[in-house]
Amino acid sequence: xxxxxxxxDIRAGVKFRKRGTQEVHMVGYMADRSENVxxxxxxxxxxxxxxxxxxxxxxSLNAAGYEPA
Numbered sequence: 763x764x765x766x767x768x769x770x771d772i773r774a775g776v777k778f779r780k781r782g783t784q785e786v787h788m789v790g791y792m793a794d795r796s797e798n799v800x801x802x803x804x805x806x807x808x809x810x811x812x813x814x815x816x817x818x819x820x821x822s823l824n825a826a827g828y829e830p831a
Contacts, residue, residue, distance in 0.1 A: 765829040767820040772800055777831035778823060786831045789819070 774791040790801045792813045799813035814822070 767823040772816040
């Protein structure tokens with residue numbers, strides 16, 4: 763089953779992963795910024811990706827084939 767991410771799906775605390783992998787990521791919110799930006803946080807090693815807006819985040823999840831965890 764393919765999952766399509768939309769802008770409204772991107773909110774702090776949502777977990778996601780690629781099918782067939784054990785690594786889980788979580789959406790984080792950058793509160794110290796003037797604009798609303800979100801980051802992907804790896805729950806296995808704490809790595810944080812560069813902040814992006816909700817639309818870009820959803821597009822990147824769709825392009826990489828991530829689904830809700």
